[in-house]
Amino acid sequence: MAEGGTWDRRALLRGAAVLTGAAAAAPLLGRAATALADSGDADALFKAGKFEQAGRAYEEILRADPKNLHAARRRGSVALLANQFPDAEKYLKTAVRLAPDDKDAHLFLADCYLRQDELALSAPHWKAGGEEAYAQWFAAIRGEPYQVHGDTARLTWKQMDPNPLVEASVNGGPPKPFAFYTGASNLSLTSTVAKEAGLSPLASQKIDFEGRSLWAHYGVLDSFRLGDIELRNVPVGWSATESGGDVDPHTDGGGGMIGTWVFAHLLTTFDYAGRQLILRRRTPEAARKARAAAARAGAEPQPLWLAEQYLHTRGGVAGADGSHAGVVGVNFGGSGGESAAVVFGDTAEQLRIRADYERPIGTFAHSHPAVTYPCYPREIRLGDATAEDIYCETHPQAALAPYGFDVRAAFFHSFHKPYRMTLDFTDMKLYIVRDTAT
Template identity: 25%
Template sequence: MKYTIIVFMIAILGLANNGKAEDAMGKADNLFYQGLFPEAEAYYNRILKKDSNNVYANLMLGQIALYGNRFSKAETHLKKALTDSSVRVKTIGLLSETYYRQDRFAEAGSLFAEAGQMAKADKLQAFKDRTPYLIESAAIVTELPFVQTDPLPLIMLTVNGRETMFLIDTGGWELSIDEELAKDLGIKFLGTQTATFAGGKTAATYHGILDSVKAGSFIVRNVPINISQAPKRAAQMFQQPVRGVVGTCFLYHFNFTLDYPGGKLVLARRNSGEATAVSISGGLPFWMAGDHIMVAWGTVNSGQPQLFFIDTGLAGGGFTATEATIKTAGIKLGEAKEGMGGGGEVQVRPFTVDRLTLGNIEERDVRGLFGALPPGFESRFGFLIGGIISHGFFRPYRLTFNFDSMKIFLEKKK
């Protein structure tokens, strides 16, 4: 039996402590490593009160602020760290991401170029005076029905005037289309880089720009894209004419809801005050590392809380985990099976989680697949990630991401 696994680009950011840490710095670093970002931030702030020019504390405070989409604070701290050559490379990476998330492409492109990431730099600098992600519509909210919900949601978008089927995957980066479609649409290829997919598989991905994307009532102009063979592999597995993937970088320009029971994607303008789910208080805080790695707290079986990557693109399961999480949770793995990811075939081993939580939301007997995570993913961003929570877990819910409050809302239909 084949299992479909779609786990898209995973950005790589290193984390290194600059020199021997004092006691407070050591505590702050340990808290950060555990993913306790507010607690770590408090310690780094204590250090700055005693030494306002501490480069490393400014760097880490900028990183934590970026994870929470607090851009002004991130920029202030990172610019202070930028002056020190010993952390300049890391600081450039974080500051370029700070600008990128705000669609400040000229500034981001210059920093990507300095970091040697010329494919990204060329694409962003190609925008020149064009406003990226320009939304043209009087609408506040729009709904896009799913063509199908399982094994993963598919929707129809119109790209450069052509109606096209897309897979929705929060584990994906920018909007992605296949190479053949890009050529048919006459899109200029703006450089190439290597992307990491399920099981650590790598493949070439190209950069480009779409003139327009029509999503329901919204028309979005000047959309950065990546171009690869991943959508083609999805089409082969799903036996549907999938030509692209809607990733988080496109979606976070809205507050959006994946309404699995209702079979639709709901997009709402940011800062509109319009709810994409029922009006509910609370919500689960989440943070975003890299360009799309959204993490939130959960548990496996009777284990301690861990941060999990919220990647909705794991078809055939609701969870995948690191080897450490599998061992700690006492999970028994099944026989190896052949699966398919964005970069090609991978080996996975099925298992079942007795109890899986995300915040205070609990599901029982969740099907999982071990082997989907790239090697070293659990600490690639400098903090521990225990696994991925995905489609099978969220299937009974309306799952809303609010990027203004940086909170997730889960509503189960009664």
């Protein structure tokens, strides 16, 4: 989220509901955030991804200056990254109280309530943040969203490339192929499937996506079944052309795309090595078993941070002139092509990563045209998972700090293929194991 409103923070969220292919091909990060106050060391710690230390530093600032808006908002966003909801609410409410017209503080607080399934509480903050469609959508949903029925589901991937597909049932209908991508936010359907399911929009808005005018609709789905797990009362989006047709009638994900909001309600394992998606009800026992399985495999838990729908952890990238370790993006699913990672900004130049600038690649970042180039880092790393001299891309024009903290690289589909990755959104841990799940 860019403080000061320096870019349209919902551009890719809206776009992710449009196409499986286009959303997955648009993982590149946006413009840099702008600090609104000089917080010195606290901001430097935050920028470096030292979030615990930054949080304590912002608390020190607030003890000396309780009316410091920037420190309150940043302290709240630090807590929100780790799903520490009591602290996030405390400091973001302080920020809203200090500056009732501050859109970013409202949007952070709206996201905080959204993650706790407090949709009605989120609605006025979406509105205050300028997101009228989101406000209308979440104000209209009644009852508990994302009700989980069932304990465990194992879904065999119908294909691995160019993007993984699983089968799911919409409102009790026949199984349909669905793509998934953690760069997308909510569950999204094609316009055809939304019509078949009898959905009516609770909110709609006209959007521009990759040079086209489309309609984005938002509603609620009675039932979404993934194998032996069923989700009920699910917020859902779908997009349509001006004439009401499918945006991309030839997409492989014939039903639509499953985004991060769905996976965050479950203990989710992306088992690339075993070519399966494993979903478990989020319980202390399920989390304990996931930790134990990772420990038996010798895998250390990695931190997991969530900024909007985007997942982050610690990782590194190395070139001929050394390496950089810090916060990196991590994305599962989607049609990431053959590139294992995207290296942002001047990172490739600084580390002297071999790059081929004579072969530009046209792509999209936040639904806007962008250009990347092939590159070959000496090594890329997530925890103990590594790849050497693997094909990646560099995006020199991408900002390094779209959320105020540096993100030097983001990892994608091709990197994950030898591993299984488990996301624990309760303890906010990522487990990376080099074998198939049992």
